[in-house]
Amino acid sequence: MFESEYDVIVVGAGHAGSEAAAAAANLGSKTLLVTMNLQTIAQMSCNPAMGGIAKGQIVREIDALGGYSGIVSDNSAIQFKMLNKSKGPAMWSPRVQSDRMRFAETWRLMLEQTPNLDFYQEMISGIIVENGIVKGVKTSLGLEIKARSVVLTNGTFLNGLIHIGEKQFGGGRAGEKASTGITKDLIDLGFEAGRMKTGTPPRVDGRSLDFTQMIPQPGDEVPEKFSFTDLTKPLTKQRSCHMSHTSLDVHNILREGFDRSPMFNGAIQSTGPRYCPSIEDKINRFADKDRHQLFVEPEGWNTVEYYINGFSTSLPEDIQFKALRQVKGFENVKFFRPGYAIEYDYFPPTQLKHTLETKIVSGLFFAGQINGTTGYEEAASQGLMAGINAHLKIKEKDPFILQRNEAYIGVLIDDLITKGTEEPYRMFTSRAEYRTLLRQDNADFRLTPKSFEIGLADENRMRKMEEKREKSKAFVQFFKETSSTPEEINPIFEEKKSALVSQSDKMFKFFSRPEITMEDMMQIDSVKEFIRENELDSEMIQQAEIQVKYSGYIAKEKNNADKLNRLEGLKIPESFDYSKLKSLSYEAREKLTKIKPATVSQASRISGVSPNDVSVLLVYMGR
Incomplete structure (x- = not known):
């Protein structure tokens, strides 16, 4: 049924998997994209939007590198906004409201038109590894598909468990089953695994809402776009979003369900995203606030379905419904589906190299929520980088790594593999030391020449x-x-x-x-x-x-970045024995041995490694 051996197999076709498959195939690798459901390629599992603060910079960086997310976002947008325009340009962040169905369709059609890319629908239940080198994947039907490299982008599907009130059921997303088998294989190979949580709000029928009671949230008067190419055009018409607010009455009803909430009764013990808390978490943590914003977002040009941004919840469905009916404009609301929380397996990203290849298994790459991140944009950027590096690895070429002063993508990956994450990681402008250099407007200056050099960005770009x-x-x-x-x-x-x-x-x-x-x-x-x-x-x-x-x-800022790059140039051998440096603190020896930083600069960013420890390293290396 299959090629005798693929160059790259990508497991999962969400935002990370789609970018990974496109990148590897466009670079010339014979690529297979395997997913449990070909009808949900690049599905927007949560909000129907791309970009936002720091995330918009990432989408522009993906586009500058030759990825697809910017083009797809422009061609399926229903509204455009440049956020933070009242601040300096380092803070400007583009965001589009998307047509959910058109977004997924555009992605699918672009992937189908990508040369060197095959598709297959089935669950991948295991990884084939020989002598520490990946050799392919096993399917739930018992098939073995050989590959020289494998990229895992499993999203929230690995042993996914959905919570609504006291009800629990297996699933990777509403209406879709969980993926099993891969976690066990990876743990058997010596990987450390953990659990994380995310959530999503109810979807409602726009015909049952009274928008006259809400505050309109229109797009920019002169909309821009994500892609630097001529393949897209700015919007000439836009759909408006709306804003409403919760109230003390809403909060009191929500509190009625706390004893049945999986967040408070112990059913969910994993960590959720700090910066996108559920509504029950918000009213519990910020008890002094008598209202919270709700953004009412259309799911597309023509559909009546709406997404209630700010009302993410796993409370019982009757409480969700009763509370939402107390919100202004929602008095007669009808549900399309209730909100829910989902728990899933992830693998602490300190087990990865800067290329997103695992340290334990050669040729095996992780990208997206499997690394503990949250957000389409964060996932897509990791997928792109994993797809590029999977191709370069099998072609025995130098890896493609972006430094912290070169891209938000570089900050994201360095944060993950150097510091790890114990909660779903989300990108913010504040995470970047050099955000004046890493603006959304100059992503093409920064990254297109690098991508052109490896053969991904074409001559037109x-x-x-x-x-x-x-x-x-x-x-x-x-x-x-x-x-x-x-x-x-x-x-x-x-x-x-x-x-x-x-x-x-x-x-x-x-x-x-x-x-x-x-x-x-x-x-x-x-x-x-x-x-x-x-x-x-x-x-x-x-x-x-x-x-x-x-x-x-x-x-x-450029001068500061140049100073940092001198430390980036000081490589540390992978087999370096930190135990012989007795002047290092015990914590530094332990952390450095576990993470194995590639450079002195990376070592300096590890939590627990002090400036004194860095000095010891510099002295030892003759600096």
Whole structure:
């Protein structure tokens, strides 16, 4: 039934699996994508949205590297918003509301059009390993499929257990069975496993809601998009979301179900996502708050189904229903399905290398929620990196690793394998030390050349990126070299209540004033003429503005990153014996021996390794 041997087998077709399969196949590896249900490829199991704070940066990075998530998100979007626009550009984060059905369909069709990619529907029940090297997978029908590398992206399906009130049943997602067998095989091979929890809110019938009682949440007036390519276009029409609030009455009803809540009666003992708590957790932890926001999100262009963001719960279904009917606009609500919590197996990611290959089994890679992360974007980025590195491994090429100062994806993977995670890991801008460098607007500058070098990003992407870089650079140079007169600039300063000038000076200096925007500078004829003559688009203009406004911050952060990279260059041999360094603290020896950091820089980020321990390492290595 199958090729004699695949280069790469990807197990699971969620966001991580879909990106992994696309990356490996596009690089030229003969790839098989195996999933329990081909009708749910890239299913949005939770909210119908992509991007958000820090997550939007990740989607743009995936796109810059040649992944599919940005293109799929643009082509299935029903609303676009740039979050944090009132703050500096390091904080700007794109987000789209998605058409759930169109999103999955677009992913499926793009994968079907990807060369070198085969599909198969069945449960994978085990891993074939010989002498510490992966050789393939076993299916529930007893088939063995051979492969030179395997990427596991099992999501919430490994021994998944769904909770609604006091009811429990096996499942990886509502209406779908759990996956069994893989966890046992991995534990038998010496892997450490754990349990995590996540949850989802009720889905309701929009025809039963009164939107006049809610606050509209429209998209941006001038929507942008995720993909740097010409394969997508910004939205010309959008669907609005809405906002309502819980109340003390709602909270009191929810408390009636606490004795039957799996979160409070001991049925769930695993850890859930700190930054996306259930509604019962919120009212328990923040008892002083008398209301919480609820975002009412349409599931698509035409469907009447709505997702109630902020009301994630595993309380009994009768309590969910009774409480939600007390929310303004929900007085006559009808459920499509109740919310639920799900527990599943994960494997602490300190068992991985920076490539996402496991330390125990050569050629075996983990990506997504199996590593303890939460979120489509975090999963997709890991899938992309695992797919790339699975291909490079079997071709005996150098691994593809992104540093912390190069990408949010680099921060995410380094955090996971260096620090581990005891709760579902979610990306935030605050996790990145160099977020002024890692903006969503320059993801193509940072990453497309790297991806082009390994053969994933194509020439069109590279050419488009180079044109944007050169033209925005020339525009910055124009501001540095061109002067403006007081007659020209003072009317703008006057309007902005900025100090007037008495003599001509370079535009760069005038533009650097915090209150002066590109829109202001575009009132000057020579600026308008430069834009027209050089055919600058909105991305090039925005890029130039950021480079002018934040040049000092960017230079300072780049200098700090360069210092860090000197430590990144100090490699530690994999077989290094830390026990012989008696000057190391006991905790440092223990942690360094377990995690086996690849560089001194990575060692310095391990919890429990002090600056003194790093100094000992540097002295030993002759630095």
